[in-house]
Amino acid sequence: MEPLSAPPPIRRLDPQDPIPAREVVLGVPTNGNGAAGAPAAGGFTAAKRSIAAPQFSIRRMEVDKVSIHYGAKEAVKGVSLPIRQGEVLALIGPSGCGKTTLLRSLNRLTELTAAARLTGSIRLDDVDIRLIEPTLLRRRVTMVFQQPNPFPMSVFDNIAYVLREQGSRRTKKKVLAPQVHSALQRAGLFEEVKDNLDHPALKLSGGQQQRLCIARALAAEPEVLLLDEPCSALDPQSTAVIEDLIVKLRDDVAVVIVTHNLQQAYRIADHVAFMYLGDLVEYNSATRLFNAPAQERTREYVSGAFG
Amino acid sequence: MAPSVATPPPERPQAAPPQGKAPTKAVEGSSTWSMLDRIGLAFCWALGLLFCAIAVAIVVYLFLQGVKFLKLDQLTTPAATGFSETETGGFSDALIGTIIVAVMGISLALPVGIAIAVWLVEYGRPAPLARVTELTIEAIAGIPSIVLALFGTVIFSSTALGFLSRSNEGVVFGRSFFAAAAMLSLVALPLVVASTRQGLESIPRHVREASYAVGKTKAATIRRILLPTARPQVATGMILGLGRIIGDTAIILVLLGATQNFAPVEGAVFPFDYLRGAGTTLTNFVYEASPTGNLNQPQKAYAAAFVLLLMVLGLNAAADLVHRRARKAGTWSH
Amino acid sequence: MEEELQPEYGPKWSDQRVERMLGALVIFVVGLLLAMIAVVLIRAWPSFAHNGLAWFGPGGDVDDELNAISLSGQNGTEYVWTFHAWPLIWSTILITGGAVICGLVSALFVSVFIVEFAPTWMSNVLQPVVRFLASVPSVIYGLLGVLVLVPFIGNQLITEPQKASVAGVISLTGYSLLAAVLVLTVMIAPLMVSIFTDGLRAVKPGWVEGSLALGVNRWRTTWKIAVRAARPAIVAGTVLAVARAIGESVMLAMLSGSVGFAPNPADGLIFIYEPSRPLAPTIVKNVDQLSSKPANATLFAIAAVLLFSAAFCSFAGWMARRAMRKYGAA
Numbered sequence: 001m002e003p004l005s006a007p008p009p010i011r012r013l014d015p016q017d018p019i020p021a022r023e024v025v026l027g028v029p030t031n032g033n034g035a036a037g038a039p040a041a042g043g044f045t046a047a048k049r050s051i052a053a054p055q056f057s058i059r060r061m062e063v064d065k066v067s068i069h070y071g072a073k074e075a076v077k078g079v080s081l082p083i084r085q086g087e088v089l090a091l092i093g094p095s096g097c098g099k100t101t102l103l104r105s106l107n108r109l110t111e112l113t114a115a116a117r118l119t120g121s122i123r124l125d126d127v128d129i130r131l132i133e134p135t136l137l138r139r140r141v142t143m144v145f146q147q148p149n150p151f152p153m154s155v156f157d158n159i160a161y162v163l164r165e166q167g168s169r170r171t172k173k174k175v176l177a178p179q180v181h182s183a184l185q186r187a188g189l190f191e192e193v194k195d196n197l198d199h200p201a202l203k204l205s206g207g208q209q210q211r212l213c214i215a216r217a218l219a220a221e222p223e224v225l226l227l228d229e230p231c232s233a234l235d236p237q238s239t240a241v242i243e244d245l246i247v248k249l250r251d252d253v254a255v256v257i258v259t260h261n262l263q264q265a266y267r268i269a270d271h272v273a274f275m276y277l278g279d280l281v282e283y284n285s286a287t288r289l290f291n292a293p294a295q296e297r298t299r300e301y302v303s304g305a306f307g
Numbered sequence: 308m309a310p311s312v313a314t315p316p317p318e319r320p321q322a323a324p325p326q327g328k329a330p331t332k333a334v335e336g337s338s339t340w341s342m343l344d345r346i347g348l349a350f351c352w353a354l355g356l357l358f359c360a361i362a363v364a365i366v367v368y369l370f371l372q373g374v375k376f377l378k379l380d381q382l383t384t385p386a387a388t389g390f391s392e393t394e395t396g397g398f399s400d401a402l403i404g405t406i407i408v409a410v411m412g413i414s415l416a417l418p419v420g421i422a423i424a425v426w427l428v429e430y431g432r433p434a435p436l437a438r439v440t441e442l443t444i445e446a447i448a449g450i451p452s453i454v455l456a457l458f459g460t461v462i463f464s465s466t467a468l469g470f471l472s473r474s475n476e477g478v479v480f481g482r483s484f485f486a487a488a489a490m491l492s493l494v495a496l497p498l499v500v501a502s503t504r505q506g507l508e509s510i511p512r513h514v515r516e517a518s519y520a521v522g523k524t525k526a527a528t529i530r531r532i533l534l535p536t537a538r539p540q541v542a543t544g545m546i547l548g549l550g551r552i553i554g555d556t557a558i559i560l561v562l563l564g565a566t567q568n569f570a571p572v573e574g575a576v577f578p579f580d581y582l583r584g585a586g587t588t589l590t591n592f593v594y595e596a597s598p599t600g601n602l603n604q605p606q607k608a609y610a611a612a613f614v615l616l617l618m619v620l621g622l623n624a625a626a627d628l629v630h631r632r633a634r635k636a637g638t639w640s641h
Numbered sequence: 642m643e644e645e646l647q648p649e650y651g652p653k654w655s656d657q658r659v660e661r662m663l664g665a666l667v668i669f670v671v672g673l674l675l676a677m678i679a680v681v682l683i684r685a686w687p688s689f690a691h692n693g694l695a696w697f698g699p700g701g702d703v704d705d706e707l708n709a710i711s712l713s714g715q716n717g718t719e720y721v722w723t724f725h726a727w728p729l730i731w732s733t734i735l736i737t738g739g740a741v742i743c744g745l746v747s748a749l750f751v752s753v754f755i756v757e758f759a760p761t762w763m764s765n766v767l768q769p770v771v772r773f774l775a776s777v778p779s780v781i782y783g784l785l786g787v788l789v790l791v792p793f794i795g796n797q798l799i800t801e802p803q804k805a806s807v808a809g810v811i812s813l814t815g816y817s818l819l820a821a822v823l824v825l826t827v828m829i830a831p832l833m834v835s836i837f838t839d840g841l842r843a844v845k846p847g848w849v850e851g852s853l854a855l856g857v858n859r860w861r862t863t864w865k866i867a868v869r870a871a872r873p874a875i876v877a878g879t880v881l882a883v884a885r886a887i888g889e890s891v892m893l894a895m896l897s898g899s900v901g902f903a904p905n906p907a908d909g910l911i912f913i914y915e916p917s918r919p920l921a922p923t924i925v926k927n928v929d930q931l932s933s934k935p936a937n938a939t940l941f942a943i944a945a946v947l948l949f950s951a952a953f954c955s956f957a958g959w960m961a962r963r964a965m966r967k968y969g970a971a
């Protein structure tokens with residue numbers, strides 16, 4: 001067994017690296033009817049964000065027949081999903097359908113709050129996540145929450161907190177500055193805060209706070225980014241900024257987003273999983289799921305019949 | 308403080324246009340109340356004003372007496388034996404003793420109190436132990452300090468801890484700064500625990516999770532996120548604890564001694580000769596200098612009480628400042 | 642199959658160690674309290690054992706008894722144990738009871754005033770005033786009582802005929818139940834106010850609004866709805882105040898008159914001018930006798946009585962506050 005201080009090397013996708021052929025899935029086929037044909041099902045008149053179809057997608061995580069029990073209650077029932085880098089996966093469904101539980105189990109956050117029992121397996125790069133030490137796993141699979149929750153310290157320290165050793169404050173600011181700046185840049189926040197890096201993070205606006213949280217999550221150089229309704233506490237403008245950001249991020253990290261906002265899922269997701277009462281009802285590309293759902297329940301939900 | 312909205316009472320004439328001055332506040336007046344209710348409200352006012360009057364009277368009276376009797380050289384000269392108030396020196400030893408006891412007491416109470424609060428809020432398992440701990444803290448808060456003092460005489464004259472309280476005549480009831488500070492820290496402990504706990508509990512859960520979600524351990528999260536966030540409440544607890552420590556007399560009387568001077572132990576290294584010996588504090592001085600005490604020098608008692616009151620007022624002001632600054636800093640939206 | 646999975650890295654040991662260290666500290670503090678209870682009881686036992694239930698009863702002059710006990714320990718003669726604490730207990734009951742009743746009434750009105758009726762500026766003044774009164778050291782209250790209140794009572798309130806009427810029994814100098822109760826009230830009322838106001842603020846606004854919407858005026862609404870709903874806080878504040886009052890030693894040592902005398906209500910109104918000495922100040926006054934073995938046991942016996950009354954109060958307050966948390970969450 002390796003000593004604890006030496007985390008196993010994290011596999012990174014270098015953009016210059018050739019993508020291993022067997023992991024590449026073809027670009028998600030876009031339907032011919034696409035955005036234009038939307039109104040027929042569910043009134044999705046909103047244009048799909050002007051993004052090209054994913055260039056590539058690599059399977060990073062694999063959710064395999066996962067069931068999660070809270071005591072006698074089964075919150076997630078035998079769900080299987082692929083999570084791929086290069087695309088955005090949205091989990092949708094009515095409240096209490098288990099989508100947030102599933103999301104939180106992806107980096108083992110469920111273990112902290114309740115006696116949740118997980119069966120089946122979740123694999124990250126073909127390693128069962130239960131075999132990965134939790135703190136290391138959570139650096140590879142980071143999460144952004146519904147409420148913007150910057151730590152009560154300066155903007156800089158919020159990011160630096162992630163980069164420093166556990167509980168340490170010894171690493172010099174100068175050493176960390178490039179990494180902090182790049183994280184802020186990736187989250188599209190750098191230009192706005194570059195002069196105020198020492199200001200308290202809680203003084204930022206709600207949208208900026210949330211982007212800071214995304215920057216914080218990116219600072220750990222994760223392979224998978226989990227977003228739990230990241231825009232539900234924000235105004236439409238901040239939401240638009242963050243949606244742009246999420247789409248830009250998908251080439252570097254696998255993005256999973258839980259959202260209540262169907263328009264949002266349609267705008268930014270490449271694949272969408274619809275969950276209902278713990279079951280995965282339908283997993284499909286966004287255009288298909290919204291415009292030509294395969295399941296009757298999905299059709300009812302996306303057309304606003306329930307939920 | 309009054310609720311901003313109140314339904315107009317039905318008996319108020321609806322049609323009559325307001326005459327004279329228009330109501331400036333949307334708060335129901337007492338004009339429609341029955342006589343009894345109005346007498347009650349008047350009683351409220353009377354008691355509220357009485358409280359203010361008592362506070363003002365204490366401050367003003369002690370201030371006047373203090374200005375009259377406090378000489379600056381009293382702060383720098385130790386007490387001496389003599390026949391009149393002019394010959395008996397000042398109370399510098401008492402002043403320094405108060406500071407020593409406060410510093411020692413709080414530097415013991417603060418880490419222990421924070422640790423207990425952290426354990427209660429962040430770990431708290433097994434659950435029965437958590438409940439027992441809560442109850443213990445509550446009980447320590449309720450124990451009369453004179454009982455703590457008697458307990459102190461037992462443990463600090465025991466063979467295990469007696470070396471901390473060895474005077475020139477041997478161990479006398481375990482009297483020393485160490486003993487007094489240790490017992491006084493128990494007085495401050497519940498305040499530190501309660502306040503820190505409140506601070507930790509007010510941090511939303513998702514903030515902790517945000518730290519775990521970037522791969523931080525619980526220990527790192529507590530040290531770098533939770534405790535810094537709860538700093539204002541920790542400071543408040545510390546200030547309240549300090550106030551209790553410098554205000555306590557019973558423990559000082561029993562565990563520090565009835566002397567009015569330092570009684571350093573011969574042959575010990577510098578700070579320890581004083582800390583292991585008996586001493587005095589301002590509260591002790593006031594007690595002994597009051598007409599019921601052994602010295603009976605009311606003028607000096609007033610002077611020392613005035614200094615003590617200034618310290619208390621200073622601590623209150625500090626607590627207010629912390630509170631106000633904490634409220635100004637941003638917080639998470641809920 | 643899942644059971645066979647063994648994590649490649651164990652849980653961070655530092656986390657476990659932190660939990661274990663904190664747990665050890667917590668157990669140490671709990672153990673300290675238990676040790677204190679045990680020590681006090683063991684030390685107190687000889688006094689209780691020699692006197693039996695008569696310890697709590699009347700009989701003889703309690704001050705003479707204490708003197709005899711101390712002397713017997715110092716002279717090395719046979720130990721004397723006889724101790725009848727009733728005058729001290731009765732004094733504790735009278736002073737605590739009087740101060741808690743006065744404190745409860747005034748604290749209730751003041752906290753209702755602060756939370757509901759005072760104009761903003763007034764409650765902004767009152768809150769720091771209450772906090773200040775709660776933080777003044779008891780010895781300062783004692784000093785002011787001795788130098789201001791006691792002479793006033795002794796010279797202005799007590800008339801010569803009154804002094805003459807009990808001349809053979811006790812002398813009335815102003816050190817009295819009245820002085821002790823008044824000052825103790827000022828000391829514990831702020832404590833109650835701070836807990837009461839917390840309780841009143843936690844009352845759900847919906848209940849109050851519901852009552853106001855029915856046309857009940859604000860005064861009645863406050864007392865019938867808000868104060869009722871805040872009852873657990875009122876109970877909690879009151880028992881904590883009782884604990885504080887029972888344990889108050891220094892201020893009472895200065896003001897109560899320090900005589901082992903049981904004030905007699907049968908004397909009429911004059912009994913509030915009579916001096917006495919509660920339990921806690923008795924320890925303060927006799928602390929130099931700790932080296933005498935029987936006196937030591939007697940003082941620890943008094944401490945045991947204080948400890949158990951205070952612990953009972955704390956426990957009751959803790960229960961009430963737990964109940965309060967429950968209703969606050971509901």
